[in-house]
Amino acid sequence: MSDDHFLILFLGAEPGWLRIAEGRKVARRAGFDALPAQDSESGESETKILVVPGSDVAIHWAEIPAGLAPAQAMAAGRIMAGGVSADPLETQHVAIGRPEADDERCLAIVSRAKMDAWLVEAAALGVDPDMIVPEPLLLAPPEIGVRTFRHAGLDTVRGPKRAFAAEPELAAMLLADEAIEPLTADDFERELAGAIADAPLNLRQGDYAKRRRWKIDANYVRRVALLAATILLVTLLIQLTMIARYSFAADALEREIAERARDAIPGTVEIVDPDAQLRDRLYGLGGGPGYGELANAAFGAVRDTAGVELQAMIYDANNNLQLTAAAPGEPELVALQQRMIAAGLLVTPGAVRDGGGRQIAEFTVTAP
Numbered sequence: 001m002s003d004d005h006f007l008i009l010f011l012g013a014e015p016g017w018l019r020i021a022e023g024r025k026v027a028r029r030a031g032f033d034a035l036p037a038q039d040s041e042s043g044e045s046e047t048k049i050l051v052v053p054g055s056d057v058a059i060h061w062a063e064i065p066a067g068l069a070p071a072q073a074m075a076a077g078r079i080m081a082g083g084v085s086a087d088p089l090e091t092q093h094v095a096i097g098r099p100e101a102d103d104e105r106c107l108a109i110v111s112r113a114k115m116d117a118w119l120v121e122a123a124a125l126g127v128d129p130d131m132i133v134p135e136p137l138l139l140a141p142p143e144i145g146v147r148t149f150r151h152a153g154l155d156t157v158r159g160p161k162r163a164f165a166a167e168p169e170l171a172a173m174l175l176a177d178e179a180i181e182p183l184t185a186d187d188f189e190r191e192l193a194g195a196i197a198d199a200p201l202n203l204r205q206g207d208y209a210k211r212r213r214w215k216i217d218a219n220y221v222r223r224v225a226l227l228a229a230t231i232l233l234v235t236l237l238i239q240l241t242m243i244a245r246y247s248f249a250a251d252a253l254e255r256e257i258a259e260r261a262r263d264a265i266p267g268t269v270e271i272v273d274p275d276a277q278l279r280d281r282l283y284g285l286g287g288g289p290g291y292g293e294l295a296n297a298a299f300g301a302v303r304d305t306a307g308v309e310l311q312a313m314i315y316d317a318n319n320n321l322q323l324t325a326a327a328p329g330e331p332e333l334v335a336l337q338q339r340m341i342a343a344g345l346l347v348t349p350g351a352v353r354d355g356g357g358r359q360i361a362e363f364t365v366t367a368p
């Protein structure tokens with residue numbers, strides 16, 4: 001949107017458009033049949049202004065302090081609008097302008113039906129206006145008195161704190177003896193660029209504020225894509241590094257196991273499967289098969305016999321499991337022995353003694 005290129009559309013009884021570039025009028029047409037493409041001839045984007053009849057908008061000035069937050073200022077404006085509007089505020093659009101030197105602001109009230117109709121008409125022309133300005137606010141205010149511009153059968157009036165449009169007879173009655181400066185159409189158009197820049201109010205606010213359209217920046221998209229690719233690459237490199245570290249650690253561990261096996265296995269035997277070769281070495285030293293099976297079966301029998309507690313278990317060089325168990329009484333010890341026998345173990349019971357109010361028995365358990 002450019003601050004010195006404007007496409008101005010006038011709605012109402014005498015519709016037409018006006019194009020201004022760098023403060024001067026470059027084109028003017030009645031009606032919208034010849035509405036130009038919405039870019040200036042120099043390729044600059046244009047600020048699109050929708051000028052609406054002053055007779056459809058009630059314009060006031062209200063004291064609304066500059067220090068208020070936007071929401072507070074709008075709430076104050078609606079309260080003041082309720083005091084001067086004969087129609088329910090639910091059907092009215094209330095807009096407030098920027099603070100002026102004396103803490104007063106321009107306050108405009110227009111029916112929502114009118115706002116909707118103007119926006120629909122603009123959309124039909126392919127225009128989404130940046131500003132909607134009542135025509136009286138496009139006259140620069142004088143220091144004293146009023147300035148008037150007759151257009152479409154109405155007198156548009158602008159004073160320091162006054163702006164309206166009315167039939168000439170009614171306007172004359174309202175102005176009474178005030179000093180009047182009449183403007184010609186040329187005067188009006190010559191001052192338009194400055195008037196737009198100084199317009200105290202834009203009706204496009206609140207529910208009717210122009211929605212911002214997101215424009216896809218190709219450079220930004222490329223930067224985001226490059227960043228995403230970089231993140232993905234770094235993540236992949238981290239994973240590959242971790243895999244490599246784990247692989248190196250596993251290789252080191254395998255080498256260490258092989259070295260330990262080399263220390264435990266005499267001679268010049270090639271270490272191919274350290275686990276199996278160490279197990280064979282254990283069997284050769286008398287620690288043969290059976291410990292795991294004996295221990296698992298014995299643990300299972302103890303677990304499944306109610307009241308029995310394992311106190312000690314020793315695996316000797318003869319592949320025998322010396323098991324000490326405590327139970328509330330002899331029947332539980334007998335049940336433990338039977339469970340171990342049912343598990344396929346050879347069980348030789350030993351002496352039974354008392355200990356802390358419980359029966360303690362020793363068993364010698366061997367593989368069949």
